[in-house]
Amino acid sequence: MTDAFIYDAIRTPRGKGKPDGTLHQVPAVRLSALVLNELARRNNLEGHAVEDVIWGNVTQIGEQGACLARSAVLYSDLDERIPGVSVNRFCASGLEAVNMAANQVRGGAGEAFIAGGVESMSRVPMGSDGGAIAADPTLAMKAYFVPQGISADIIATRFGFTRDDADALAVESQHRARVATDTGRFKSIVPVTDINGLAILERDEMIRETTMQTLGGLNPSFKQMGEVMPGFDNIALMKYPDLERIHHIHHAGNSSGIADGAAAVLVGTKEFGARHGLTPRARVRATSRVGTDPTIMLTGPVPATERVLAAAGMQIGDIDLMEVNEAFASVVLRFIQHFNADTSKLNVNGGAIAMGHPLGATGAIILGTLLDEMERTDKETGLVTLCIGSGMGAATIIERV
Numbered sequence: 001m002t003d004a005f006i007y008d009a010i011r012t013p014r015g016k017g018k019p020d021g022t023l024h025q026v027p028a029v030r031l032s033a034l035v036l037n038e039l040a041r042r043n044n045l046e047g048h049a050v051e052d053v054i055w056g057n058v059t060q061i062g063e064q065g066a067c068l069a070r071s072a073v074l075y076s077d078l079d080e081r082i083p084g085v086s087v088n089r090f091c092a093s094g095l096e097a098v099n100m101a102a103n104q105v106r107g108g109a110g111e112a113f114i115a116g117g118v119e120s121m122s123r124v125p126m127g128s129d130g131g132a133i134a135a136d137p138t139l140a141m142k143a144y145f146v147p148q149g150i151s152a153d154i155i156a157t158r159f160g161f162t163r164d165d166a167d168a169l170a171v172e173s174q175h176r177a178r179v180a181t182d183t184g185r186f187k188s189i190v191p192v193t194d195i196n197g198l199a200i201l202e203r204d205e206m207i208r209e210t211t212m213q214t215l216g217g218l219n220p221s222f223k224q225m226g227e228v229m230p231g232f233d234n235i236a237l238m239k240y241p242d243l244e245r246i247h248h249i250h251h252a253g254n255s256s257g258i259a260d261g262a263a264a265v266l267v268g269t270k271e272f273g274a275r276h277g278l279t280p281r282a283r284v285r286a287t288s289r290v291g292t293d294p295t296i297m298l299t300g301p302v303p304a305t306e307r308v309l310a311a312a313g314m315q316i317g318d319i320d321l322m323e324v325n326e327a328f329a330s331v332v333l334r335f336i337q338h339f340n341a342d343t344s345k346l347n348v349n350g351g352a353i354a355m356g357h358p359l360g361a362t363g364a365i366i367l368g369t370l371l372d373e374m375e376r377t378d379k380e381t382g383l384v385t386l387c388i389g390s391g392m393g394a395a396t397i398i399e400r401v
Helices: 028-042 068-075 090-106 135-142 148-159 163-182 212-216 223-227 233-237 271-275 302-313 329-339 362-377
Strands: 005-011 052-056 082-085 111-119 200-202 259-268 282-291 321-324 381-388 392-400
Touching: 005 028, 005 362, 028 068, 028 111, 028 259, 052 068, 068 082, 082 090, 090 111, 090 259, 090 282, 090 362, 090 392, 111 362, 148 223, 148 233, 148 282, 148 329, 148 381, 163 212, 163 329, 163 381, 223 233, 233 381, 259 362, 302 329, 302 381, 302 392, 321 329, 321 362, 362 381, 362 392
Parallel strands: 052 082, 052 111, 321 381
Antiparallel strands: 005 259, 005 282, 111 259, 282 392, 381 392
């Protein structure tokens, strides 16, 4: 099998995914083109240099619809002979794009790919594309569908995580993200600029000062939808009759923020790099994807990690650094609990609770964050994993070259 190497990874800052967010004025196609152009410029990619652009994007409707990947290629300065394909594995779409690129390289289906993703949640709201899992009663009933926030609270209830546990993780995420930003650890960030080349946003926008006392004043975000109408707690308790009630511990401060952003990763063979004068930064050692219980929904990082470790012939203790997407605090707490994970190795520069979760981009963003930190601290192996809506998980192990 051919080795797949990561030659570069870049991202935009994450902007607040609301109409008053700084990146609201920048459509997803332009965010995508920006990182595509910068990746091509940094790596001297001229002509038909890559096989394809594989682009994660979750809400594929309106200006993010009609194969946004191909639109982004045409909007960018890339050669029009390079095709594009949009992929949707919900929250792991950006990582899935990289995994698909790496596995095509490993299987001999191409020498090089640009992979990554984008989401403009301020312009194309999450859920605006509809979907059978939530909208079709027959499927929703069969799958015991509940919203993700309820799923996160089910995890907390089932595995014994308290509001203080979740809030403490959130405070630490904010602190780590602030230190990482202030000390310049996010080397993969490229500024978003306007048509005149002036910077619109250069740093992640959502990092803020947070304390346990501040978070303690926030009301649970999913308590009303769980207990009142439409009563999703009752659906969950039908699925899990061993639980007496659902404890609602998640709120805006210990859940990932809605965000805008894009990220791009250059993946190729050793021969591709040599031909373009590029030095590989890491090798993709193994990838995985799993399906899980669709009601509790967000436990996928555990089995996905178990599977990717088995594929790599490794144990969790062999991993030097880990990025577990902070969709909700309980997702990370469950990962730590299951693997008895060393928290000094996990999300060391903060996560989505502090910086936001632009759905289609996040997987590629945290892969770049991981690679930056591996280089900064001279570590050899890293793991990225994300929970996924409807009950899935994805993971990737990379190693420095």
